[in-house]
Amino acid sequence: MLCHWFLGWNPPVTMVGLVKVVAAAMSVVALARASEVQVLSGDNFHDATSEGFWLVEFYAPWCGHCKRLNPVLDEVAEEAREKGMLIGKVDATAHAKLSESFGVRGYPTLKFRTSPNEEWKAYSGGRKAKDILGFADRMLKDPLTHVTSKADLDEFLESTANVGVGFVIGLGESGSDGDAFEAASSLAKSMQHRYHFAFTSDAAAVGIDRSGNFLASLEAGEAPKFFPGALPTTAGMKEAEFKAAEEWIGSNDTPLVSEIGGHNFAKLGKQEGKLLVMAVVDPKAPETRTFLEGYRAVARSITTAADPEGISGRFVFGHLNGVHWAEFVKQFNVIGDLPRIVVLDKGGERFYEDPEVNEADEIETFLQQVFAGAIPAQREGVKGTLNRYWKRFKALGPSGMLLVLPFLLLILACVLTPGDDSDELETQAQERAVGAAAASAAGDASASADAPKETKKDQ
Known part of the structure; x- marks a missing residue:
């Protein structure tokens, strides 16, 4: 004891005290880990995710999109845990068997499950911090928000800002009682991971000019769209009768003007019979806000046009961060x-653009001309490569023309050389090689860019 006193250290009086100290330390470590993205593997996945609400990322270490997403997940992990959602990640290249069991075909793939009793589903929302935290909020509340006043509806629509639109179900006088409410709850629950739903029993009180039962798609500041079919009235109705409402929701979930990113580019660009209008902007430029307000007015004017020719249903509108996606938009000149402004026809692999179009009245006229077929289309991909490089060299002036001359002669030689026209792959390879060499001579990188879309290897 004298030695202990001299050293200024008093040992634990009992083993119980030591156990308490160790337990406290372990709880601190466990709490710290819980606030981080949990590293999951084939060995611990099922045990670790056996309880609670989980969002799990399957990633590849070399994946560019994964490298951009991982810091976002790290940023939101603690706040998400406080809300009630845990975040994990799996290296899909190291745990291929686990990844295959989840149907992972590209990276990153995000899956979620709100409880052990549910199946894992694909997360298809945005990948910004606000999107992920908004998803947690949406999934941890009742699938139907009750709105009884205009203020309630405004608050509900404000909560949908991260997805753009919300859906309101009118239940007439039945309110939250009876089969109609059960049917509405069932519909909302099945699609809660993608959309916000609310219900009202007094449409007039919340500012919606509609009577009886209805389903409406709403966006703040815009006129509502109404489901033209009969709203399901019983939770036990046949699947086909719910399917019509689900399909309508899926085709009316796009805001008037979408913020384009990796999570929605493919969907926006592949809407049947529609062209994607992209306003390519610098978000930090002082004129961007005014420009987007005018652009939104054009979108509203065209989508609500009473035009028998059908222009109102021909375009879908969005805006793209032209600084972040600078390499991608080079292919559109x-x-x-x-x-x-770029108008993209993904199905036809074509696009339309005019560098002089950047005012609201010019945009509307330009779109009317595109619709009328008065603007010539340009080609995407390899077929449009040479045209894009020609425009770049023209922009360089006389020095650019001197640089491009040898490559024009090379192209001419390729064209005049006899060959097998059926060998399209070889022709495309030659075009790629010529385009790449020309870009190198001009001191410019290849126009091939990281597109805001998902691919099988890099989502």
Whole structure:
């Protein structure tokens, strides 16, 4: 004891005290880990995710989109845990068997499950911090929000800002009682992971000019859209009768003007019979806000046009961060000088653009001309490569023309050389090689860019 006193240290009086100290330390470590993205593997996945609400990322270490997403997940992990959602990640290249069991075909793939009793589902929302935290809020509340006043509806629509639109179900006088409410709850629950739902028994009180039972798609500041079919009235109705409402919701879930990113580019660009209008902007430029307000007015004017020719259903509108996606938009002849308008026909692998179009009245006229077929289309991909490089060299002036001359001669030689026209792959390879060499001579990188879309290897 004298030795202990001399050293200024008093040992634990009992083993119980030591156990308490160790337990406290372990709880601190466990709490710290819980606030982080949990590293999951084939060995611990099922045990670790056996309880609670989980969002899990399957990633590849080399994946560019994964490298951008991982810091976001790290940023929101603690706040998400406080809300009630845990976040985990799996290296899909190291745990291939586990990844295959989840049907992972590209990276990153995000899956979620709100409880052990549910199946894992694909997360298809945005990948910004606000999107992920908004998803947690949406999934941890009742699938139907009760709105009884205009203020309630405004608050509900404000909560949908991260997805753009919300859906309101009118239940007439039945309110939250009876089969109609059970049917509405069932519909909302099945689609809660993608959308916000509310219900009202007094449409007039919340500012919706509709009577009886209805289903409406609403966006703040815009006129509502109404489901033209009969709303399901019993939870036990046949699947086909719910399917019509679900399909309508899926085709009316796009806001008037979407913020384009990796999570929605493919969907926006592949809407049947529609062209994607992209306003390519610099978000930090002082003129961007005014430009987007005018652009939104054009979108509203065209989508609500009473036009028998059908222009109102021909376009879907969005805006794209032209600084972040600078390499991608080069293929559409957008090289700086923002804002710009590009109309994209993904199905036809074509696009329309005019560098002089950047005012609201010019945009509307330009779109009317595109619709009328008065604007010539340009080609995407390899077929449009040479045209894009030609425009770049023209922008360089006389020095650019001197640089491009040898490559024009090379192209001419390729064209005049006899060959097998059926060998399209070889022709495309030659075009790629010529385009890449020309870009190198001009001191410019290849126009091939990281598109805001998901691919099988890099989602």
